[in-house]
Amino acid sequence: MPHSGADPAPGQDLAIAAESLYLVNLMLAPGLGFLAIAWLWFKHRGTAPVLARCHLDQTFWVSLWGGALIVAAVAGFVLLFGLHSEWTWTYVILYFTCIHSTLIMFGILGLAKAMAGQPYVYPLIGRKCD
Template sequence: MATDMDEADRQRAICAHALYLLNLLLAPGLGFAALWWCRRRWQPQAGAELRQHLQQAFIAALWSGVLLLLVTAAVPLLGGFGNSTTWIVLILYFTLIHAALVLSGAYALARAMAGLPCRYPLPGLWRPR
């Protein structure tokens, strides 16, 4: 079930999802800035499939940043910094959610490498754009 995405668009889709993973794993912020720049530069001349990959990777990066920052800030504030339960909840949340985001990014990267469309399982990304 290959699509009509040309080689340049496929490479750009791969780059977008690789930058999403870079943002999550190695260089938070720097990977997001690079993804934002690539999306802004490539989207005007992009085909439908590349536009979908760019939009999916960018919105997923926004969601992952919001989830990780807000929840990791809210849990200690609500539970107290001295409470051991707070730290257990924080570590479990960060480990499980972060792992799910990385796995969905790896799945999206594999789909981009195959030249297939992808949808991240996050609210607001259910329908291809």
């Protein structure tokens, strides 16, 4: 249910933190951002308000999927073309340009929804909220 009004929705601060850390993980500090998301998720997954739990679940699981996708894609390109092939690096750059930037865009939408006090489910790889 969309939140309206001047008061923050229950769990909105935690939802904003989760979405911000998701973007930090993708753009500024890969790995460190994920560790912070994982810590928040393990600490609050059972006790957080519904809005925060939704955003925590989204950012945690989509980060896992994103990490698995990048490892699988790069490994697949290396296996197909070899480590020293120009095609390997062409496809890795294309992956980052298309897929990684799409995940960033979804993270920006998730942050906007968290700031508005609304739930958000990432398309395709997001998990349904409670």
